[in-house]
Amino acid sequence: MSDVVLKDLSGPVVLLGAGKMGGAMLEGWLKLGLPPHLAVVIDPHLPDSVALALKARGVAVNPPAHVVAAPAVLLLAVKPQVAPDAVPQVAPLARPGTLVVSIMAGRTLAFLADHFPDGTPLVRAIPNTPAAIGRGVSVAVPSATVSTADRALASALLGAIGIVEWVDDEALMDAATAVSGSGPAYVFLLAEVLAEAGRAAGLPADLSARIARATVSGSGALLDASDLPAATLRQNVTSPGGTTAAALAVLMHEARGFGPLMEAAVAAATRRGKELAG
Missing domain, CATH: 1.10.3730.10 (ProC C-terminal domain-like)
Incomplete structure (x- = not known):
C-alpha cells in the first residue's frame, strides 16, 4: 500500500534536513518507489559526495525555491535547536493541501502552526534510531486538519523506516519519546x-x-x-x-x-x- 501512495503524489516530497534520520527516510522512500524526480532535498550542510550521489539518482538537491513545484509533503528533519531559523526558510513552499510532517524532537504542533497558514495539515512524529536499518518505531500525532488521506500519506512516509503508531493526544508524545525515542x-x-x-x-x-x-x-x-x-x-x-x-x-x-x-x-x-x- 505504501508504494502505491508514494507513486501517486500530486507533487514532490520536500525534505528539510538529510542527516542520519532524514537520509534514512529518503532511502526508504526511494526503495518503496517514490520517483526520484519527486524528491527534493534542502540541506545546505549536506556533504558534497552525498549531494552528488543523490543528484546522480535524479533527486533535486538545494534547488532555487522558485523552481520547486507545489509540494505534496514538506517533511522537517532538522535538529530542533535550528528549527526557528530553518523552518521559516521553507515554509513559503507550502501550498493549500501541502502536508507538513515534523520529526523534530520537542517541537509541538503549536510551534508548527505558527509557521504555516491556518488549515495546513500538520503531523508531529518521533522516530527512533533503529530507523537506520528499517526497524524504527515512529509515534505520530495529527492536527485537527489532517484528513484520512493525509494520515495514510504520513503513515507511508514514516513506514519507510519501520512501524508507525498513532496517538490522538499530543500530551502523550513526551511519554512515547521517553519509551521509544530514548x-x-x-x-x-x-x-x-x-x-x-x-x-x-x-x-x-x-x-x-x-x-x-x-x-x-x-x-x-x-x-x-x-x-x-x-x-x-x-x-x-x-x-x-x-x-x-x-x-x-x-x-x-x-x-x-x-x-x-x-x-x-x-x-x-x-x-x-x-x-x-x-
Missing part, C-alpha cells in the same frame, strides 16, 4: 553494563563484551519473532531455584530493582521532554 539508549546501556558485570565476574573483557552484545541482540530478535508476551519469554528462561531466578531476584526487587529504576528513568525523560517543549 529507548534504544536503555537497551545499549543494558549491553554495556551486562558486559561490565561479566568482566567483574571474571570473564575476559573482550569475551564478555561479545557475548553480552550477542545476547541482547539475539533476545531482541527472539522477542520480535515471537507472539508471546515479554513476561512469558522471561518466565520460559527461568527455572525455579536456578541461576536465572537468583539474578532476577535482584533485578526484580520491589524497591531497588529494574522495574522501579526504569519507571524513574522514563518519568525523568518525560519531564525533560515537557521542559524542552516549553
Whole structure:
C-alpha cells in the first residue's frame, strides 16, 4: 500500500534536513518507489559526495525555491535547536493541501502552526534510531486538519523506516519519546553494563563484551519473532531455584530493582521532554 501512495503524489516530497534520520527516510522512500524526480532535498550542510550521489539518482538537491513545484509533503528533519531559523526558510513552499510532517524532537504542533497558514495539515512524529536499518518505531500525532488521506500519506512516509503508531493526544508524545525515542539508549546501556558485570565476574573483557552484545541482540530478535508476551519469554528462561531466578531476584526487587529504576528513568525523560517543549 505504501508504494502505491508514494507513486501517486500530486507533487514532490520536500525534505528539510538529510542527516542520519532524514537520509534514512529518503532511502526508504526511494526503495518503496517514490520517483526520484519527486524528491527534493534542502540541506545546505549536506556533504558534497552525498549531494552528488543523490543528484546522480535524479533527486533535486538545494534547488532555487522558485523552481520547486507545489509540494505534496514538506517533511522537517532538522535538529530542533535550528528549527526557528530553518523552518521559516521553507515554509513559503507550502501550498493549500501541502502536508507538513515534523520529526523534530520537542517541537509541538503549536510551534508548527505558527509557521504555516491556518488549515495546513500538520503531523508531529518521533522516530527512533533503529530507523537506520528499517526497524524504527515512529509515534505520530495529527492536527485537527489532517484528513484520512493525509494520515495514510504520513503513515507511508514514516513506514519507510519501520512501524508507525498513532496517538490522538499530543500530551502523550513526551511519554512515547521517553519509551521509544530514548529507548534504544536503555537497551545499549543494558549491553554495556551486562558486559561490565561479566568482566567483574571474571570473564575476559573482550569475551564478555561479545557475548553480552550477542545476547541482547539475539533476545531482541527472539522477542520480535515471537507472539508471546515479554513476561512469558522471561518466565520460559527461568527455572525455579536456578541461576536465572537468583539474578532476577535482584533485578526484580520491589524497591531497588529494574522495574522501579526504569519507571524513574522514563518519568525523568518525560519531564525533560515537557521542559524542552516549553
